[in-house]
Amino acid sequence: MATTDPARPGFALPLLLLAGFRALVDDLHAELARQGHPDLRPVHGFVLQAVGPDGTTASELGQRLGVSKQAAGKTVDRLVALGYLERVDDPTDARRKLVRTTEKGVDGLRRSAVLLDALRQRWAATLGEERVAAMEDDLRAVTPPNFFRLDVPGWFGG
Amino acid sequence: MATTDPARPGFALPLLLLAGFRALVDDLHAELARQGHPDLRPVHGFVLQAVGPDGTTASELGQRLGVSKQAAGKTVDRLVALGYLERVDDPTDARRKLVRTTEKGVDGLRRSAVLLDALRQRWAATLGEERVAAMEDDLRAVTPPNFFRLDVPGWFGG
DNA sequence: TACGGTAGTCAACGTGGTTGTCGAAACCGT
DNA sequence: ACGGTTTCGACAACCACGTTGACTACCGTA
Numbered sequence: 001m002a003t004t005d006p007a008r009p010g011f012a013l014p015l016l017l018l019a020g021f022r023a024l025v026d027d028l029h030a031e032l033a034r035q036g037h038p039d040l041r042p043v044h045g046f047v048l049q050a051v052g053p054d055g056t057t058a059s060e061l062g063q064r065l066g067v068s069k070q071a072a073g074k075t076v077d078r079l080v081a082l083g084y085l086e087r088v089d090d091p092t093d094a095r096r097k098l099v100r101t102t103e104k105g106v107d108g109l110r111r112s113a114v115l116l117d118a119l120r121q122r123w124a125a126t127l128g129e130e131r132v133a134a135m136e137d138d139l140r141a142v143t144p145p146n147f148f149r150l151d152v153p154g155w156f157g158g
Numbered sequence: 159m160a161t162t163d164p165a166r167p168g169f170a171l172p173l174l175l176l177a178g179f180r181a182l183v184d185d186l187h188a189e190l191a192r193q194g195h196p197d198l199r200p201v202h203g204f205v206l207q208a209v210g211p212d213g214t215t216a217s218e219l220g221q222r223l224g225v226s227k228q229a230a231g232k233t234v235d236r237l238v239a240l241g242y243l244e245r246v247d248d249p250t251d252a253r254r255k256l257v258r259t260t261e262k263g264v265d266g267l268r269r270s271a272v273l274l275d276a277l278r279q280r281w282a283a284t285l286g287e288e289r290v291a292a293m294e295d296d297l298r299a300v301t302p303p304n305f306f307r308l309d310v311p312g313w314f315g316g
Numbered sequence: 317t318a319c320g321g322t323a324g325t326c327a328a329c330g331t332g333g334t335t336g337t338c339g340a341a342a343c344c345g346t
Numbered sequence: 347a348c349g350g351t352t353t354c355g356a357c358a359a360c361c362a363c364g365t366t367g368a369c370t371a372c373c374g375t376a
Contacts, residue, residue: 011207011271013278013290014182016297021175023301028172043332049169059354071333073355078331095341095354113169120171127296132171135293138285139174143181201363217323229364231324236362253323253372 028115037108039082045112047075048084048105055088055100084108186273195266197240203270205233206242206263213246213258242266 025042032040050056050064062072076099079085084105090096101109124132183200190198208214208222220230234257237243242263248254259267282290 011274012294013281014179014186014274016294016301017175017179017182019301020297021172021179024172024175041331057354067332068334069354070335070356075332093342093354097355116169116172123171123300126300131292131296134289135296136170136174138289138293139178142281142284143174143177199362215323225363226365227324228326228366232363251323251373255324 024116024119027119028112031115032108032111035111037111040084040108043075044079044084045109047072047079048101048109051085051099051101051105053101055098057090057096058099061099079105182274182277185277186270189273190266190269193269195269198242198266201233202237202242202266205230205237206259206267209243209257209259209263211259213256215248215254216257219257237263 029040029042032038046065047061050061056064058073058076059069061076062069065072076085076087080087084102086100086102087097088100090098120132187198187200190196204223205219208219214222216231216234217227219234220227223230234243234245238245242260244258244260245255246258248256278290285293
């Protein structure tokens, strides 16, 4: 997919979608790094978002993200080490260890929301709000809902 | 980014772009697996495409893909083991080892082109050709050209 | 000819994923 | 109340993909 050969129009579309995603996420994380979150990676955003305000367990997190509980557990370990998540014992079940977002994690999520809104506005300023909305509508129409919970193995590594 | 909370519109756009990319690439590789290429991964498509018809070296490949020459070399190793690439000595320079696409690699690329065209047509059947074209135009307008050659560290692993 | 730059490789390591195994705790039917 | 099954978290081994740093072999040139 290195070129967008006009003779092969199929190659262009996935590349452009990936380019769009990366453009947004790269800008987001560059600004996040400036605002005190240099260690936050794209993957971490998905995880923090999936933990949710009430906390969850590593197993449940794995199910939500479509990865094994072990993989989820290791990612939680890293985010705990970085100070974005914390583990607490579940008083009602000695097996479970609740994973909760720390204040730092909430700050990262809050800043991400603000920055992504701003990035969307930047696109709207270039393309027009109705074109961005149309793109979102069209993508919703051709993609399965909750796509990232599908466990398609081998996505990146594994 | 686990939810598309209407109160946070910024979260939706990157998620939808990624969902679109994944929808296309997942379908592509599912069909590629059925057509005799079960070991081909999304990453491999980029590499095969970047090698090009005339072959190249690991260092140059790394530059094109925005990764180190060592990383490029290791990925070439795996694709050689799978039979998609081959290394030949450069007769004009004993340091260089040319990386070339094998017949199997060309077959994978050819099938990918056909399948991606079909996938694009499927989108056009749902959305209308002009909407797909508009999406491509809009994405071209907001993404930097040759985005994947930018070396942004830490994208997935590293 | 001696030297600087380049190509490829090896080693060590980090991140994100997999499967398999295991003990402790909880749940449930008898 | 107890014994079997399930579930959770942890550990180990492994793979894919990326990074730096160091090293050898070779090329081109002053």
